[in-house]
Amino acid sequence: MTPTAAPVAPTTPAATDTHCPYCSLQCGMRLAPVGPAGSAPAGPPVEVLERPDFPVNRGALCGKGRTAPALLARGARLTGPLLRDRPGGPLRSASWPEALDRVAAGLARVRDEHGPDAVGVFGGGGLTNEKAYLLGKFARVVLGTANIDYNGRFCMSSAAAAHRRAFGLDRGLPFPLADLPHTGCLVLVGGNPAETMPPAVRYLRELRENGGTLIVVDPRRTRTAELADLHLQPRPGGDLALALGLLHLVIADGLLDQDFIAERTSGFAAARESAMAHWPDRVERITGVPVHQLRMAARMFGEAATGMVLTARGAEQHSKGTDTVGAWINLCLATGKSGRPYSGYGCLTGQGNGQGGREHGQKADQLPGYRSIEDPAARAHVAAVWGVPAASLPGPGVSAYELLDGLGRPGGVKALLLAGSNPAVSAPNAGQITERLRALDLLVVADLVLSETARLADVVLPVTQWAEEDGTTTNLEGRVILRRRALDPPDGVRGELWLLRELAARLGVPDGFPAEAEQAFEELRRASAGGDADYAGISYARIAAEDGVFWPCPAEGHPGTPRLFLDRYATPDGRARFAEVTHRPAAEEPDEDYPLYLTTGRVLAQYQSGAQTRRVAELNAAAPGPYVELHPRLAQRLGVADGEPLAVTSRRGRAVAPARITEAIRPDTVFMPFHWAGAGRANSLTNPALDPVSRMPEFKLCAVRVERVHREAGT
Known part of the structure; x- marks a missing residue:
């Protein structure tokens, strides 16, 4: 048997x-x-x-x-290309060849009729390094356009500009996160990691367990502020004056590190003169922070043996964001809390690859390796890697908001390839930007879901997600890490690298656009070699073996650089440079018609424009929609009850959302999260006034009025 x-x-x-x-x-x-x-x-x-x-x-x-x-999951995302046959018509399913032919023909037609700068590219801070690198190469080599930028301009561009101005090099954190618990005093300005990056909160708790002190600067008493030893609650737009006032007190109290200033910095005299014009009573009038709290903060930071200042969007998304960050850097330099272990200034980057996304060429003024596109040597190096004449590379384009605001206008971009961004929700003055997107001759959106921006597109191209592809990103520490492919994408979905290769071939450039991520990274290594963000010594094998590698890493035998500036700064003379800055008002202050400040931000369960998280049932249940946060005194004056719909109006638009009454916010300020489209879209209200250096819009402050909706309706 x-x-x-x-x-x-x-x-x-x-x-x-x-x-x-x-x-x-x-x-x-x-x-x-x-x-x-x-x-x-x-x-x-x-x-x-x-x-x-x-x-x-x-x-x-x-x-x-x-x-x-x-x-x-099946049914949660796009699984095939979509085309619109006529303006205003519906999107329909299409094959990849039909979709790619339509895109290539449309880009070529606009370029031929109006010139290469009539074609634009808009990227995202969530794209991998390989995608960001090849997107920049595609714009400059295949399309020949100067008009490429990305939504990371809305993230940490002010911090980046201030970092480069002071230190000659920009990396979000010049030290690992693991250093935070060992500093003596940490000042966190305009950041709320308890909601935006919760796993980082353990570092703040460990800091306090080790005997360090935490100061949080925020107009709202956030979950992060509740952890602080001292919470300073300035008016929106007051951070620059606050930093200058603290430097004034540090000087007056004799807490300067004179040896450090003399040996490792330049420009202190001008910074000192500006700080001395910001005496405590004046700073209290500007910021609303009481003098006794200013004195307490100055002593806590100035007397600590080591200290750090970290800024985030609350301090940076202003028309004076670069100067604001510069003033906080001045405080670090004046007290010797920079370029030493467990001390320094850093920025809490927002998007997943906000750091790497701006290092390798998807920003209007940069080439790979964080090189300036106007530097002849940089142009020659990158052009040699790409196999094109240096003279063929375009010059710098305009910044993100300027690019978006010019869409469809005379002299502006008429055809736009957009990847990994949702500006119909996330851009300032979003109603205006939505109209500009509609004015395009051709809008092509590559995304994994049908976002609000994708719904406006002529062609929608479904692309792979993080778990369906290999690729590198660079986290806020400057640690280059490796995402690994865990599963195959659906049959109708393709990766952006494949997409760029296919479009390049249709537009006459058949070579130079590898569809495999590791091949693209090997070329990126060569293109970045010798630049500020030098990845030449980083490989996929090293990243996997070492839990990431910190740039700069110029050679395979180099250990990487977890801590910057310990010996010298990246300036020509090796010294850090004080910023000569002074307080100035915001681009738009409250007045009789718009008497309140509006500030915006994120909530724990949602992310950025919400295009992804609003499709996740668990997250949507935790944060189902927008709201207007206001103080009980303001609510009483308006006669509004908790949960009642409120209309918030600025000079640019109107949003309606339920009231959320709390003592955690200043009485002169209202807050709205910005994750939602529709009637509650916070960015219908925000001000696109730009920082003159970073070109960062003033997301975090505008003047508004608030009214009960039923009173407006006469009921």
């Missing part, structure tokens, strides 16, 4: 170590397939497991990270 063979159990593929697709922490995670090999689960095809060995988050994940696979 023949024995019956035992059934063979289906094999389960191995788990894949990778990283979260959301914020700049780029937390390590492990993805495990759901079900046996070959199965097709109804829900997400992978589940998230902890990865405690990755040093940034040590296994911790927030709700966004835990639920990230939800968009990988």
